[in-house]
Amino acid sequence: MNMANAAANLIERHLGEYPEGTAANAGISNYGIQHEFADPSGAKMKAVVWEGKNTVKVVETAKPRIIENHDAIVKVTGTTICGSDLHLYHGAVIEMQKGDILGHEYMGIVEVVGSSVKNIKPGDRVVASFQISCGTCRFCVQKLSSQCERTNNSSVANAMYGHRTAGVLGYSHFAGGYAGAQAEYVRAPFADVNLLVLPDNVTDERALFLSDVIPTSYNCVQDTGIYEGDTVGIWGMGPIGLFAAKWAFVKGAKRVIAIDSVAWRLEYAKSKIPQIETIDFSKVKSVPEEINKIAPGGLDVALECAAGEYPKSILHKIETAIGLETDSSDTLNEMILSVRPYGRVGITGLYTGYTNHLNIGAIMQTGIRLIGNGQAPVLKYWEDILNNYIIPGKIDPNIMISHRIPLEEMEDLYAKFDKRDPKDGLMKVFVATKFSNPPGEGSPQLSSLKD
Template identity: 50%
Template sequence: MEKLYGQRTAGVLGYSHFVGGYAGVQAEFARILYGNTNLLKVPQDLPDEKALFLSDVVPTSFHAVKEAGVQPGDTVGVWGLGPIGLNVVQWLRNVFKASRIVAIDNVPERLKMAKEKWGAEVINFETDTDVSEKIKQCFPNGLDRSIDCAGFRYSKSLLHKAQSALGLETDTSEILNEMIRSTKKFGTIAIIADYAAYTNQFLIGGIMEKGLRLIGCGQAPIQKYWEVCLCHIEKGEFDPTAILTHRFPLEKTPDIYKRFDNKEDGIIKVFLETKFSKPPT
């Protein structure tokens, strides 16, 4: 990482040696480095299902909206409706008070959730293959903010699929290019999705000529937002369980990863229970 980026960022539990090589925590027991700084005391009446996601997706999605600089009344695009993207949509609607939200994905259950729960205008990129043109029809002046919650894994064109297969690029620029075309002049693009190294055909001229702010959100500083996120949960302004679709015992983890990766059975977010978990609420 230091050679690639110039500096190292941080170590992340459960990631590769690229970010520290620290063992993961999907186990009955785990040794937590600096555990005294990684504990948040939660109210006794807060269900496990709401408390657990304060460790990751809730503050990460809040961080993305915060870094994007969203203001009340903004029009905001969200690319990718996995757990982070759906949580971003909820933050935008309930807390940051965006006026209009457009959500882009190709999984019907996720598009339906964004539309029905939080009033997002949705685009299925398999039906509307020119996403930028579709957004232009709905938002002639462009979006105020665009947030990438999808990332490098989803090559759509034959060109990028071939380049990835041949090792000519590690990440696809397709989503970022859609965002550049869809965001208004002097608007903001924020990236909370994973990107690793190099991409081709990146529309860098659009960043400069349109005066866009391109913000890499980085690995979210979870502890920074714990208390504010917990406050919104307690007030009923944000519900982490809104995207919770399944609950499984810990030993099912390998199978669940496979099914989630294949987008099977409507799985969006899973609660993995250990012998320490309280009964389902």
């Protein structure tokens, strides 16, 4: 646990939980530690827990029970790892506690529901939103689920951001401290709101990523705004960046330029979306100069799908290491210099705290719109995406999936996902449990990450 994390936990204890933050009984992050919330049968389950900086373990812990009458318990048939899980892994997101169950994306079969659940019933095949929406606050009624005002009890987050944001499954006590989805069972609060029942004709692999990646990449493009004929730059060619490129073309972009330093990721993107152009930033002196060479006058839109955790310049490396800043502005400054005057810069990659040396002069003087996309409001988009894009085959989430592995190998998955070794070639991974169906059409077979 790094110093910032320890300090944040201390401040949280000092401030006390945010008083209205208990609408979903937050802070229950491992039923084996918080026994009173465990299934009374004594049943066990496998789950991935955080043990400290760069350490996760697959452990056997208690299975959850219904705690509130709006809960459901879901048997997980598919989960995955997300780029942002690496921020937790690294301890870059504060308020992590030892034993927290990780993971925020899953699908499965409903096993049991609480007494007030009306639309979801045992046996339903569902996908879950990674956010926990209460369904009734001023943001949730507009389906802006990422800004739910009732499900995150972190006083620290509230103080840092001025306003509440939604609780997130398996995403540290900074986001409510809910037990995550890299497990065999998940407790789903406000099940009527946060679970979407799936039609039979959609394979598991095409449905799972409605939890996060697909709506997040959609929101990045939709919220930042892409218009017919735009030239778009995307920083970061992980799964979010890859799918943002897909959505950009769907929305009418004329050109999409992908920027990354991981050569195989750029190749992967080209193999799936041949029209894409690429810049390997490890090979050029200056990304903005390179962009102004190939797109004179500048980009219309720049999308941040990387995250502020990854400093490029020596100055930011030092500052982030010693805690003078939490997020690096390197990527943002490149984006600011790469867009034309009045251009749009959207931030979907994770930023949690403060950044230094941001080029505020260029923002003010050249009329740049720096748009925090927020965590994607999943509930606003997921039915539209399922019905109008996935079912008719306009997009296929399978283009992201490079591997299928068993839950038991998630310790290796975290380590290898973090390394980004070209020989592993890990893009998005479908993680199967003992409850999973066989691989669907167009999806990889089960394999092992063990060397």
